[in-house]
Amino acid sequence: MDSAIRTGNAKSPAYYIWISSLIALMVLGGYAQIMSLLTSLEIMEFSLRIPWTMMVSNYVFLVVSSTGLCIVSSLGHVFGMKRYELLSKRCVFLALVTIIFGMSSIALHLGHPERALIYNIITPNLRSPIWWMGTLYSFYILFIAVEFWFLVRMGMAKKANSSTDLKQKIYSLMVARKTDETPESLKNDHKWARIAGVLALIFGLSAHNTLGAVFGHTEARVFWYGPYYPVYFLFSAAFCGYAWLISATIITYKVKGKEIAGKLKKLLFEMSKIFALLLCIGLLFTSYKLGFGLLNPAKAKSIMLLLNGPFSLPFWLFEIAIGSLLPIIILLYAAYKKKIGGLLTASIMVLIGVFVMRFDFLVVGEVYPMFSPMGKDALVLVPSFFPVLMEIFVIAGIFGALFLSYTLGVKFLPLEEELQ
Amino acid sequence: MVRRTTKTRRQFIKFFATTSIGLSLGSSDPAEASPRKYGKLHDTTKCIGCKRCVSACKRWNKLKIDRDEELTDRETDLTGKSWVVVNLTRDKRNREDLHYQHWTCQHCIKPACAGVCPVKAIKKLPEGPVVIDEKKCIGCRYCYQACPYKVPRFDFEKRVTRKCTMCHDRIPRVKPACVTACPVGALDFGVKQEILTKARKRTEEVGGYLLGEHEAGGTDFLTILTTTPEDLGLVVAPKKVVNRDLDKLRITSYGFSGASLLTGLMYMYSRTEEEETEETEEKE
Ligand code: SF4
Numbered sequence: 183m184d185s186a187i188r189t190g191n192a193k194s195p196a197y198y199i200w201i202s203s204l205i206a207l208m209v210l211g212g213y214a215q216i217m218s219l220l221t222s223l224e225i226m227e228f229s230l231r232i233p234w235t236m237m238v239s240n241y242v243f244l245v246v247s248s249t250g251l252c253i254v255s256s257l258g259h260v261f262g263m264k265r266y267e268l269l270s271k272r273c274v275f276l277a278l279v280t281i282i283f284g285m286s287s288i289a290l291h292l293g294h295p296e297r298a299l300i301y302n303i304i305t306p307n308l309r310s311p312i313w314w315m316g317t318l319y320s321f322y323i324l325f326i327a328v329e330f331w332f333l334v335r336m337g338m339a340k341k342a343n344s345s346t347d348l349k350q351k352i353y354s355l356m357v358a359r360k361t362d363e364t365p366e367s368l369k370n371d372h373k374w375a376r377i378a379g380v381l382a383l384i385f386g387l388s389a390h391n392t393l394g395a396v397f398g399h400t401e402a403r404v405f406w407y408g409p410y411y412p413v414y415f416l417f418s419a420a421f422c423g424y425a426w427l428i429s430a431t432i433i434t435y436k437v438k439g440k441e442i443a444g445k446l447k448k449l450l451f452e453m454s455k456i457f458a459l460l461l462c463i464g465l466l467f468t469s470y471k472l473g474f475g476l477l478n479p480a481k482a483k484s485i486m487l488l489l490n491g492p493f494s495l496p497f498w499l500f501e502i503a504i505g506s507l508l509p510i511i512i513l514l515y516a517a518y519k520k521k522i523g524g525l526l527t528a529s530i531m532v533l534i535g536v537f538v539m540r541f542d543f544l545v546v547g548e549v550y551p552m553f554s555p556m557g558k559d560a561l562v563l564v565p566s567f568f569p570v571l572m573e574i575f576v577i578a579g580i581f582g583a584l585f586l587s588y589t590l591g592v593k594f595l596p597l598e599e600e601l602q
Numbered sequence: 603m604v605r606r607t608t609k610t611r612r613q614f615i616k617f618f619a620t621t622s623i624g625l626s627l628g629s630s631d632p633a634e635a636s637p638r639k640y641g642k643l644h645d646t647t648k649c650i651g652c653k654r655c656v657s658a659c660k661r662w663n664k665l666k667i668d669r670d671e672e673l674t675d676r677e678t679d680l681t682g683k684s685w686v687v688v689n690l691t692r693d694k695r696n697r698e699d700l701h702y703q704h705w706t707c708q709h710c711i712k713p714a715c716a717g718v719c720p721v722k723a724i725k726k727l728p729e730g731p732v733v734i735d736e737k738k739c740i741g742c743r744y745c746y747q748a749c750p751y752k753v754p755r756f757d758f759e760k761r762v763t764r765k766c767t768m769c770h771d772r773i774p775r776v777k778p779a780c781v782t783a784c785p786v787g788a789l790d791f792g793v794k795q796e797i798l799t800k801a802r803k804r805t806e807e808v809g810g811y812l813l814g815e816h817e818a819g820g821t822d823f824l825t826i827l828t829t830t831p832e833d834l835g836l837v838v839a840p841k842k843v844v845n846r847d848l849d850k851l852r853i854t855s856y857g858f859s860g861a862s863l864l865t866g867l868m869y870m871y872s873r874t875e876e877e878e879t880e881e882t883e884e885k886e
């Protein structure tokens with residue numbers, strides 16, 4: 183099995199199994215989505231009282247990851263760190279894929295996504311963070327896409343020039359017939375990629391701030407209210423970006439059976455240290471939030487849900503242990519022993535932890551206050567906070583599509599690191 | 603030409619004077635006094651819990667009637683199809699003291715829901731009602747999160763958020779459906795200022811609490827409770843405008859400071875040299 187994956191060639195059975203299971207996930211998601219259109223959107227929700235659940239948390243997870251990837255990639259060609267430029271293409275491609283599927287996640291959650299496109303433009307509400315978020319992220323997607331195009335144009339042009347027939351046609355269409363391979367054109371590409379990269383970073387950070395503001399502005403949700411989330415989201419974006427990039431790079435190399443060596447290896451270990459540092463900062467943020475929150479009686483009730491309530495298992499096990507503490511230890515150990523496997527494990531653990539954390543923060547925030555004229559506690563009104571099956575299907579479909587896009591991207595686009 | 607200038611100047615002065623007076627008095631008062639502004643009142647001390655208001659609401663607004671509407675004292679919650687609910691409330695300190703409460707959108711004077719709707723689907727009409735435009739709503743449910751009372755609820759079939767409209771399609775010619783249906787006069791509707799005066803007087807008489815006088819910066823639906831909302835175990839809204847724009851700006855500015863800090867750190871990091879691992883590796 184391992185060797186089958188290792189051959190990394192498109193004809194290996196493992197490759198087909200992988201692709202078909204991703205397609206199966208997409209079919210599952212599509213089924214749930216069609217069912218919700220045919221019956222009612224209710225099949226996606228576990229309670230009318232908690233309207234934002236996994237679809238929204240998945241959205242937050244993916245767009246935060248995308249901003250993080252944009253931050254990491256901008257270290258390379260915006261801030262001029264030569265060593266990071268090595269991973270630029272992969273990083274920007276991941277940023278593009280995650281933002282696209284993040285946006286799909288929220289679009290599927292809306293009652294009428296088609297109206298959002300129209301009325302966001304005709305009757306904008308400048309006082310609404312959601313309006314700002316949607317608008318800024320739209321620009322962000324545009325700039326990330328432009329940046330990516332300029333980064334891979336040369337590679338695609340080479341493919342176009344070296345292939346024939348249909349393949350050649352498709353590639354030259356993808357580069358808009360700019361199949362020029364001269365060093366001047368490469369320089370030009372770099373210039374434009376950099377401009378688009380700066381804009382993507384500016385719009386990404388601003389959009390991200392308004393994403394935090396969607397929660398931070400909501401005075402009627404004490405757990406979210408305040409400047410904490412806009413700021414925290416930025417820092418958590420940074421470590422999510424590292425986690426995605428490290429895991430995607432290592433997995434891709436493993437699957438292709440290529441060795442990670444030289445500059446790339448060194449860069450990965452350097453990244454792992456920054457990654458560990460960011461995780462520590464994240465942990466400090468969390469302790470601050472919980473500590474100060476407990477002092478505020480209005481927030482304390484929500485926080486107790488995490489510390490010692492229905493969310494305590496996801497909180498202690500996933501957020502704290504799997505999502506922060508263990509990865510920090512593993513990263514430091516791996517950096518010391520120079521073990522690539524450790525980096526991979528830690529990154530995947532962080533991604534899982536953060537995915538759960540996004541769900542927790544969202545749902546915990548929605549528990550109090552809950553309207554109950556007879557004074558029933560929220561935990562009686564909503565006995566379980568577990569997402570329903572149909573919603574899980576849709577999320578699975580989204581991830582299926584995301585991984586499929588990445589796999590196809592790796593296969594057909596010039597994302598390779600130029601190690602020489 | 604000259605006349606026009608004077609007129610504009612006069613308009614400007616008038617505008618300036620009214621705004622500054624408005625600001626100094628606090629936002630709600632001048633608006634309250636307008637004869638075109640209406641309010642609704644519920645008196646829990648008179649309500650007998652017959653739920654005719656609920657049925658009338660459903661009939662007028664063509665909402666689906668569901669099981670919960672039966673005459674039981676089971677707790678009922680607002681939904682996309684139940685814009686008004688009547689529930690029994692109990693005073694925590696005096697468990698014998700039970701009253702029915704007609705619960706619906708409070709029609710805040712400065713509605714938090716309208717402030718957060720990304721597409722301006724929610725409007726505060728000059729007559730008082732806060733209304734959702736169902737043809738515009740994109741179903742994001744942000745209004746639900748922002749409302750201090752959690753009133754706007756999602757309708758899963760129509761895929762939009764819906765709530766009480768204070769029968770804006772009837773008033774002021776005809777009173778809201780619920781008010782007309784009430785057999786004992788527990789509900790009242792009229793010019794806001796008059797309703798407020800009446801409500802204050804009645805609250806004093808029964809020694810109760812007037813919900814909506816100050817909550818969320820004042821609301822156009824008022825409820826006379828026998829005691830404080832805390833004692834009744836109701837959702838307690840702050841006694842100020844919820845989601846003020848100034849607070850929003852303040853919080854956003856923290857976010858931008860965070861972003862600048864992060865960019866600064868990235869810049870500092872980008873100036874660091876590549877680590878010296880190569881040498882050590884080679885030595886090894
Ligand atoms: S009670 Fe809620 S829904 Fe009604 S106007 Fe106020 S904020 Fe809006």
Ligand code: SF4
Pocket residue numbers: 718719720721722723724734738739740741742743744745746754762763
């Ligand atoms: S659910 Fe509808 S009315 Fe409420 S904020 Fe979203 S778009 Fe506006």
Ligand code: SF4
Pocket residue numbers: 648649650651652653654655656688702704783784785786787788789
């Ligand atoms: S119709 Fe009047 S008395 Fe009957 S439940 Fe409604 S408010 Fe109370």
